[in-house]
Amino acid sequence: MGGPAGLRGSDDPKGRALAQAEGYALTAAARVSSALKPMLASSDSWQWLACAGDMGADLLFELGFQRIRTVYTPSEPSAAEDTKMAALALQKEGVDVLLFAGGDGTARDLLDVIDKRQVALGIPCGVKMHSGVFARHPLAVQEILQKIQAKTLVTALSAEVRDIDEAAFQRDQVVTRYYGDMLVPDDLRYLQSTKVGGVESEALAHQEIAADVIEQMQDDVIYFMGGGRTVAAVMATLGLPNSLLGVDVIQAGVLLAANCSERALLSWAQRGSCRIVVSIIGGQGHVFGRGNQQFSPTVIRAVGIDNIISISTKTKLQSLSHGIIVDTGDAELDQALVGLRSVCTGYEDAVLIQWVTT
Structure with a gap:
């Protein structure tokens, strides 16, 4: 909802409450749905580990997936700390791909806690998406995951996590700041480099x-x-x-x-x-x-x-x-x-x- 409400994100509880009061709705669920719906045809091939409630599990059940297990229950309303705790819980379970929805702020939260060997992939849902850890489009997510599931070679990239430099923004300058690298899958054409x-x-x-x-x-x-x-x-x-x-x-x-x-x-x-x-x-x-x-x-x-x-x-x-x-x-x-x-x-x-x- 941050974008339609004119915010630079939806992490701030006060800003989120104000946007909801003005009638703006969460848009992430719709974008995640469009990313995952094509995978229903092969739903038996997927085991989903998710956060309880509106941080993941509810949407998966609503879409019709069956093999779902919750590994973390967030606070209500959820906050950035829940993102970090959820990521740690999922990583501990040994997930092949840590799939997340959000923008640069969410990516930074994950970068703070996950191991550099953990593969992650962002569904683009945020206001700020300067980082290279997001799929080009929600529909590209299932293409990448299907290739992994089919044991097709998928390139592993060390992608940058970036976010707006707030100090520069206060000077009316849009400058992104580098925070670190995250391992992500990509559907590049293989054999290109050699x-x-x-x-x-x-x-x-x-x-x-x-x-x-x-x-x-x-x-x-x-x-x-x-x-x-x-x-x-x-x-x-x-x-x-x-x-x-x-x-x-x-x-x-x-x-x-x-x-x-x-x-x-x-x-x-x-x-x-x-x-x-x-x-x-x-x-x-x-x-x-x-x-x-x-x-x-x-x-x-x-x-x-x-x-x-x-x-x-x-x-x-x-x-x-x-x-x-x-x-x-x-x-x-x-x-x-x-x-x-x-x-x-x-x-x-x-x-x-x-x-x-x-």
Whole structure:
């Protein structure tokens, strides 16, 4: 209602009450409805985790969705703090995509609390929408979500969250201020960044993946480098020898140990912060459990599932008829690893794909 009422948003309870008193209605519900209605045809494929009442659940039931579970009950009337608490509750449940309706103010609230690895997508409903985290149109939302559900490769973007600089606005200047980045899905045309004659060049893709991984490396972190040609390209770019079918340990551009056993990796894991760099096995599509058993459940837990860097060419991912398969031999760990995850596919380029057990 903020836009029709001439407000810069609807977060302020006083402004919202005034707009309601003057007869302005909430418009977000209508825009969310238009975004989600096309998904009713495949409603059995979706499990919705939502906030109670008018923060989500009521509208989902009204639209006709059945698989709905509420995970947070907001205050009445709801406020920005409810947005933050709801986001934390949804993230704790491990949602694949945190779908929200609003504008820049809502995006900032989410940015304050969600993990940088949490995928989010905004349905454009606000007054101020300078951020890059919103779908181009409500109808584009279902297109993106349907692609994720169908296990089609979807590009993962680090999009800016921006909002009006209030100090500049008081001087009659419309200037946006950068607040941070949020991971969002997008329906870009894939293979765009590493095309040669319309087909992805594996050599060029490997170069770009290596450049991205190396740029993100930190000197105080130990890296367990898995097997395969994609990881080998990272090692070659660093000028280091590589155990093509083994696991090497590096730090600050120096090879610390080669072809390590599970026991050796556990020893290194006890010395400081570690990360696993692992490639996807082409054709089979496994990330753990095939050819890299050195990454045992004990090693993976010691490193931490949030410290896994998965890399692959897009051509390899597109050849999979399913998601990326996790088979660590530990059912509990497998379940902790499944879900929508980001895979590095080039320089500042990644796609979202499901990790599955079957």
